[in-house]
Amino acid sequence: MIPYGHQLIGEDDIDAVVQVLRSDFLTQGPAVPRFEEALARYCGAPHAVATCNATAALHLACLALGLGPGDRLWTSPITFVASANCGRYCGAEVDFVDIDPNTWTLCPQALERKLVEAERDGRLPKIVVAVHLCGHSCDLRAIHALSARYGFRIIEDASHAIGARYLGEPVGCCRYSDITVFSFHPVKIITTGEGGMALTRDAALAERMARLRSHGITRDPARMSGPPDGPWYYEQTELGFNYRMTELQAALGTSQLKHLDAWVAQRNALAHRYAAALDGLPLTIQQVTPDCRSAYHLFVIRLLQGRGARPRREVFEALRASGIGVNVHYIPLYHQPGYRNPGAAGRCPEAERYYAGAITLPLFPALGEADQDHVVQALRGSLQPPGTSS
Numbered sequence: 001m002i003p004y005g006h007q008l009i010g011e012d013d014i015d016a017v018v019q020v021l022r023s024d025f026l027t028q029g030p031a032v033p034r035f036e037e038a039l040a041r042y043c044g045a046p047h048a049v050a051t052c053n054a055t056a057a058l059h060l061a062c063l064a065l066g067l068g069p070g071d072r073l074w075t076s077p078i079t080f081v082a083s084a085n086c087g088r089y090c091g092a093e094v095d096f097v098d099i100d101p102n103t104w105t106l107c108p109q110a111l112e113r114k115l116v117e118a119e120r121d122g123r124l125p126k127i128v129v130a131v132h133l134c135g136h137s138c139d140l141r142a143i144h145a146l147s148a149r150y151g152f153r154i155i156e157d158a159s160h161a162i163g164a165r166y167l168g169e170p171v172g173c174c175r176y177s178d179i180t181v182f183s184f185h186p187v188k189i190i191t192t193g194e195g196g197m198a199l200t201r202d203a204a205l206a207e208r209m210a211r212l213r214s215h216g217i218t219r220d221p222a223r224m225s226g227p228p229d230g231p232w233y234y235e236q237t238e239l240g241f242n243y244r245m246t247e248l249q250a251a252l253g254t255s256q257l258k259h260l261d262a263w264v265a266q267r268n269a270l271a272h273r274y275a276a277a278l279d280g281l282p283l284t285i286q287q288v289t290p291d292c293r294s295a296y297h298l299f300v301i302r303l304l305q306g307r308g309a310r311p312r313r314e315v316f317e318a319l320r321a322s323g324i325g326v327n328v329h330y331i332p333l334y335h336q337p338g339y340r341n342p343g344a345a346g347r348c349p350e351a352e353r354y355y356a357g358a359i360t361l362p363l364f365p366a367l368g369e370a371d372q373d374h375v376v377q378a379l380r381g382s383l384q385p386p387g388t389s390s
């Protein structure tokens, strides 16, 4: 089975991790700050907070921005559950904004329409989580302009988009957002096994996330409620979560980061090869706008549905039967029991249209051209009605 994604681990990565195993620190040593500094420098954001995974980073980002019960968090319905779960962890209400029909990312026009209604009803969101689906940045400048008018904060869920660029700058620079979150799950672009990072330009947000990432404990007498008992004394000033990244993970991350640009270039080359090979078939692919360089975490095709078209399910099953580990990213989040609320179905018509035809094809830097050709050939075959041949 050709998987839809796969990590790439070299001898340099293995050496970097082994070096940590032989050192004094497996956690809370120098490797985590080194990884944070390297990624902050790469992205052009001054502050970075490494975490045990991106889900934890999204939670910390929401907490740092003060999200709580009675507040609202909005995001795209076409994303992984974690983009929305962070709102529920904080007791906030989660709602969804429809996607753009071409880029499949959160649609600024749909957002504006929803904001106008929400302002009228006194139900404006506190946070909008902008998800860079498949590695393609949202139209952040437009979303940012709306945030100035309606007073919400922006978290970029860039779990798919490390190494991507938007308006000539790296995704993660936080020019149009408060906090950007990356994931280093093995299926993502670079990996630490499990791992995440939150970047920001705001020193106070970074400091708050760093405190909550540990146990919310301080040794600084100025922050304590009273005088310390002695030099050993610490005080828990907030409820922290122990969301720390280990030294082993960070060493792997720093080592992987060295390959990032080459891997994103390889992903772009393979994506362009797919685009050329699929031209003319009854499907659409994600439109990459001129202001973006996608990191191509995922390569999704959207089968055109209609008369004579083979249903997505049949195409999916035929591809799986041909040894191709296709997947679907994603099921509209409001289909999930935890997010199912009355009137939700059909509330985001573009998301529904997208979901009806979406299939994720294999894409990862080590995917060979022969394997890619096999995927294309199997797809062409699977689009033919059974019993016919091309």
Ligand SMILES: *Cc1c(COP(=O)(O)O)cnc(C)c1O
Pocket (backbone or CB within 6 Å): 053, 054, 055, 056, 079, 080, 082, 083, 131, 157, 159, 160, 182, 183, 184, 185, 194, 195, 196
């Ligand atoms: C993978 C992913 C996450 C969660 O990442 P973890 O590091 O596994 O917690 C969040 N959002 C999106 C869009 C993702 O793809």
